[in-house]
Amino acid sequence: GKYRKWAQENKLDSKLPGDIKKRKADAERVTRTLDRDLREKKLKHVVEYTHKEFRRAAIKWLVATDQVRPFL
Numbered sequence: 882g883k884y885r886k887w888a889q890e891n892k893l894d895s896k897l898p899g900d901i902k903k904r905k906a907d908a909e910r911v912t913r914t915l916d917r918d919l920r921e922k923k924l925k926h927v928v929e930y931t932h933k934e935f936r937r938a939a940i941k942w943l944v945a946t947d948q949v950r951p952f953l
Contacts, residue, residue: 888895894904928934943949 884897885895885900894900
């Protein structure tokens with residue numbers, strides 16, 4: 882009715898009980914969808930981090946992306 886139209890025109894959320902319930906249900910649905918998609922994956926193989934391995938990977942990436950600098 883008039884209140885919903887007024888609230889919409891003034892960019893406000895309707896405070897009517899049915900509208901509040903609908904917003905809560907919509908938010909819950911989004912949360913459930915995100916929770917289902919955000920599961921931690923188990924890694925099959927973990928590469929051990931070392932300075933040497935990081936440097937090697939960085940150089941490989943710099944060469945592959947044509948960003949080689951004279952300081953290497």
